[in-house]
Amino acid sequence: MGLRLGNLSIKELENACGFELPEDERDFMSAHNSVSANKVGAQEWHGFDLPQKSIHCGSKAFALTVVEHLKPYITKSTRALSVTWEVTDGE
Numbered sequence: 001m002g003l004r005l006g007n008l009s010i011k012e013l014e015n016a017c018g019f020e021l022p023e024d025e026r027d028f029m030s031a032h033n034s035v036s037a038n039k040v041g042a043q044e045w046h047g048f049d050l051p052q053k054s055i056h057c058g059s060k061a062f063a064l065t066v067v068e069h070l071k072p073y074i075t076k077s078t079r080a081l082s083v084t085w086e087v088t089d090g091e
Helices: 010-017 023-031 060-074
Strands: 045-048 054-057 082-085
Touching: 010 023, 010 045, 023 060, 045 060, 054 060, 060 082
Parallel strands: 054 082
Antiparallel strands: 045 054
């Protein structure tokens, strides 16, 4: 994996991707946001700005959950957003 930079907030992620989350989805994302990119917990995510907008999750299972939460909004966007995850022994 190459170098990634940034610490996107939920609002910055919304602005960058061109969608607006409803309050319940914003609350879900906020509750699971990791401000540290060094160690993202299994049920957490961290937003990167460069080289592209991306969400990195602490596990594949949680990445799939995040995708399901964001799918109705991101599919209406013309901007790309990637979702990645930590590879663990069980995945």
